[in-house]
Amino acid sequence: MSAGWSWYVLILTLASVAACFWLIAWTNRQRASDAEIAESEAHVWDEDIRELNNPLPMWWLWLFIITLIWGLGYFIMYPSFSEDGGLLGWSQEAQYEAEVAAAEERYGPIFASFGAMPVEELVDDPKAMNIGSSLFANYCSQCHGANALGAAGFPNLTDGVWNWGGSPAQIELAISNGRTGVMPALGAVFESDEAIDEMVRYVQNMASEMDTASPAHTKYMQLCIACHGPTGQGMQPLGAPSLVDDVWLYGSSASAIRKSIVEGRNGVMPAHQNMLGPDRIRILAAYVYSLSR
Numbered sequence: 652m653s654a655g656w657s658w659y660v661l662i663l664t665l666a667s668v669a670a671c672f673w674l675i676a677w678t679n680r681q682r683a684s685d686a687e688i689a690e691s692e693a694h695v696w697d698e699d700i701r702e703l704n705n706p707l708p709m710w711w712l713w714l715f716i717i718t719l720i721w722g723l724g725y726f727i728m729y730p731s732f733s734e735d736g737g738l739l740g741w742s743q744e745a746q747y748e749a750e751v752a753a754a755e756e757r758y759g760p761i762f763a764s765f766g767a768m769p770v771e772e773l774v775d776d777p778k779a780m781n782i783g784s785s786l787f788a789n790y791c792s793q794c795h796g797a798n799a800l801g802a803a804g805f806p807n808l809t810d811g812v813w814n815w816g817g818s819p820a821q822i823e824l825a826i827s828n829g830r831t832g833v834m835p836a837l838g839a840v841f842e843s844d845e846a847i848d849e850m851v852r853y854v855q856n857m858a859s860e861m862d863t864a865s866p867a868h869t870k871y872m873q874l875c876i877a878c879h880g881p882t883g884q885g886m887q888p889l890g891a892p893s894l895v896d897d898v899w900l901y902g903s904s905a906s907a908i909r910k911s912i913v914e915g916r917n918g919v920m921p922a923h924q925n926m927l928g929p930d931r932i933r934i935l936a937a938y939v940y941s942l943s944r
């Protein structure tokens with residue numbers, strides 16, 4: 652929070668506390684005069700209950716006063732007047748770091764013992780898979796979905812189809828270093844809209860038949876083969892997906908395929924090594940590996 656805002660809040664709060672003190676003092680001074688009692692004859696309920704303007708009962712008043720003093724105590728103990736954290740020296744960051752350190756102390760050894768195990772063994776350990784599942788929910792589900800089923804642009808991790816490779820080592824690498832798919836925008840390379848449409852049809856039919864006589868085939872062999880391979884099987888070191896497996900990262904419709912070709916695609920899987928460290932990544936890799944088996 653900027654200094655201006657912090658002063659604004661500070662002054663507003665102190666003024667409110669002062670106003671509460673004044674209100675308590677003021678209501679406490681009012682006594683029902685005889686004249687008021689006489690006048691209040693007009694306000695009698697249920698025969699003998701009279702409405703008077705009397706002070707609050709003392710115990711109630713004291714509750715208010717104690718609350719206000721408690722509030723002022725907070726001001727002094729916690730950061731309010733200065734940035735240095737008040738008398739207690741408290742700060743959000745320090746509390747967060749202390750909690751992280753406590754969690755690390757508690758779970759660190761568990762993570763470390765799992766982190767030392769190979770993925771193939773971890774997948775058979777129900778406790779490790781439980782931890783993997785909650786790590787996945789925390790760090791991965793926002794992109795890959797709660798059940799890892801993915802969405803347009805975010806790969807399904809349960810179908811056994813891998814753009815970058817599905818071995819434990821490749822999965823671990825994907826999580827720690829991240830992955831960036833680069834499909835170049837090739838719209839400008841085609842001489843006409845029809846030529847693009849033809850290429851889209853060619854890609855859609857590739858799985859069943861490769862029309863080697865078509866001009867699109869010649870274009871494919873010039874423009875696409877380097878990454879997607881001669882039969883459209885893809886190339887894992889580049890993250891180039893297979894075009895013949897009927898699994899589509901961006902959708903199977905003609906318009907989705909057209910967009911991929913014309914505008915290119917740049918899927919980014921962020922690197923997690925700094926955030927998670929090697930032990931958690933090993934557990935996550937095992938969890939992801941287990942999903943597709």
Ligand code: HEC
Pocket residue numbers: 831832833834835837850854871874875876877878879889890891892894898899900901902908911912916917918919
């Ligand atoms: C430089 C390598 C490269 C070249 C050349 C290339 N691609 Fe791609 N292509 C990729 C990569 C990598 C992806 C995945 C992009 C991502 O992960 O975001 C991709 C994605 C695609 C997709 C989307 C696939 C899906 O699952 O949704 C289609 C369709 C496609 N390419 C068709 C083509 C065609 C047709 C050509 C030739 C005209 C071509 N590509 C040329 C690397 C390439």
Ligand code: HEC
Pocket residue numbers: 787790791792793794795804805806808812813814815816817822825826830831832890917918919920921923935936939
């Ligand atoms: C910000 C979104 C995002 C988050 C968070 C994210 N991913 Fe990804 N992930 C992606 C995208 C996008 C790709 C596809 C990259 C590409 O286009 O090739 C991907 C690809 C992958 C791949 C490679 C899939 C393949 O087919 O080879 C794996 C494995 C993976 N993610 C696992 C995870 C795990 C485990 C986590 C949690 C630690 C995670 N991801 C968190 C967006 C994300």
